Structure formats: C-alpha cells, structure tokens
Amino acid sequence: MKTTPAHNERVRKMKFYSVFPHYVTKVEKKGRTKEELFTVIEWLTGFNEEDLNKLIDEKVTFETFFERATLNPNAHLIKGVVCGYRVEEIDNPLTKKARYLDKLIDELARGKKLESILRKEK
Structure with a gap:
C-alpha cells in the first residue's frame, strides 16, 4: 500500500x-x-529514557527523531497492519519507521510479551 x-x-x-x-x-x-x-x-531507536526526555524537551519532529535514531537491525522483522497500512509495504523510509514504532506500541498495549515485541533473527 502506497502512502x-x-x-x-x-x-x-x-x-x-x-x-x-x-x-x-x-x-x-x-x-x-x-x-x-x-x-x-x-530497542527500535537506541534512545534511552534520558535521550527521549531531551528530544521531548527539544520538541523535535518525527523527521529529526528518526534522523538521530540508530534503527535496530532487526526492525525489518516488524510486520503487520497499523493505521491502515501494511508496514512492510510502506515505501517512504520515514513513514515506515514511524509505523514500526506505532506497531510496537500497539503490540505492547495489546499485551504481547516483550520478548516477542523485541524481535530477533531466527
């Protein structure tokens, strides 16, 4: 699905x-x-709590947030639908990263175990 x-x-x-x-x-x-x-x-971005608080204080955009992030090498394992888009089919890199984050937060809220959310290569 194209954005x-x-x-x-x-x-x-x-x-x-x-x-x-x-x-x-x-x-x-x-x-x-x-x-x-x-x-x-x-896990997704490399930002710890202190880093996140600084970014929040700076009032960064998602563009800046993900420019500064070090995306987890296993982020490509995040699959599924979020916000009406299948994340693995999103072609815009920034939008894909934002939807990765949304998907992980959805999984956390739905009660999925952290071990499953924090994907590892099999």
Whole structure:
C-alpha cells in the first residue's frame, strides 16, 4: 500500500513530544508500564529514557527523531497492519519507521510479551 505525499509530509512534521503522551496513555490504560514503553522505544531507536526526555524537551519532529535514531537491525522483522497500512509495504523510509514504532506500541498495549515485541533473527 502506497502512502500519499501529503501523508508522508504529515508524518515528517509531526512533533514527537506531542505524540509521546498518547503512547504513554495507550500502554498504561492497558496495564503496561512507562518503563516497558521506554524499553520498546530503546530497542527500535537506541534512545534511552534520558535521550527521549531531551528530544521531548527539544520538541523535535518525527523527521529529526528518526534522523538521530540508530534503527535496530532487526526492525525489518516488524510486520503487520497499523493505521491502515501494511508496514512492510510502506515505501517512504520515514513513514515506515514511524509505523514500526506505532506497531510496537500497539503490540505492547495489546499485551504481547516483550520478548516477542523485541524481535530477533531466527
């Protein structure tokens, strides 16, 4: 499924600091912890809690967030549908990374075990 240029632009300009509280609410409402959320984000991006807090304070966009991230080499193992898009078919690199993050957070909120969320090559 192809994303539109307008969709990709919206993702690029989104502010990480404005979305992050929604991630926290989503996982905590389902009985997961903020620490588990930090674990998932760190696995995908390499950012620890301190790094994330700095990025939030800087009010970075998703574009800047993912430019500074070191994407996990196993991120390509993230598959499935999120926000109406099959992540493995998204052609825009930034949008794909943002949807990887969304997918991991969805899995955490749905109660999937951390060992399964933090993918490893088989």
